[in-house]
């Protein structure tokens with residue numbers, strides 16, 4: 119169910135709380151709202167731990183929808199092997215205002231080390247006691263003409279080339295993304311590394327280097343494609359990752 123204008127974070131929380139078997143709780147503070155998280159799956163030790171986040175930038179709704187629609191839909195088919203910990207909307211005030219920044223003008227994805235950014239503080243606190251096999255942080259790019267992504271894995275076992283090939287069935291690839299000059303490290307068509315220099319700034323880099331074995335950041339073109347096409351691209355990435363680790367343990 120796509121969001122209707124005006125966007126309300128309360129609707130996100132209602133959808134989270136309506137997911138069968140999910141445990142929802144307040145993780146900490148965000149600007150003007152609590153930040154809600156959701157756990158789906160048992161605490162059994164043999165489950166691989168997956169962290170899913172969206173909406174770090176409030177004007178990137180396909181990431182929020184990708185996480186929610188996965189948990190509302192086909193996520194249940196993966197519960198024999200995975201436990202999901204999700205923060206579908208990291209930036210509630212930005213989501214409601216449809217702005218990249220939070221409600222006090224801060225870019226969370228450039229502020230991971232900043233104690234004055236409440237969303238960064240909440241995310242860092244969450245990671246103090248958690249480790250994840252797999253971490254996907256879903257983003258969008260309003261300047262992009264197609265899909266691209268960032269990825270890092272501790273043994274350099276990357277899935278990005280396969281993901282890019284799969285997304286080609288959904289829409290074009292944008293291989294020339296360079297909005298973070300000097301930080302992007304090209305690997306192959308539409309695939310960039312997660313640069314350790316980004317760790318004190320970007321949530322995906324921080325989360326990967328602090329607490330995850332495998333990190334992926336898919337980016338969909340928010341002005342070039344309709345919402346459900348962008349969600350489909352994010353889901354294609356997620357399916358490839360989960361299907362891969364369904365056969366082979368992450369660590």
Ligand SMILES: [Zn+2]
Nearest residue numbers: 175178257258
């Ligand atoms: Zn973003």
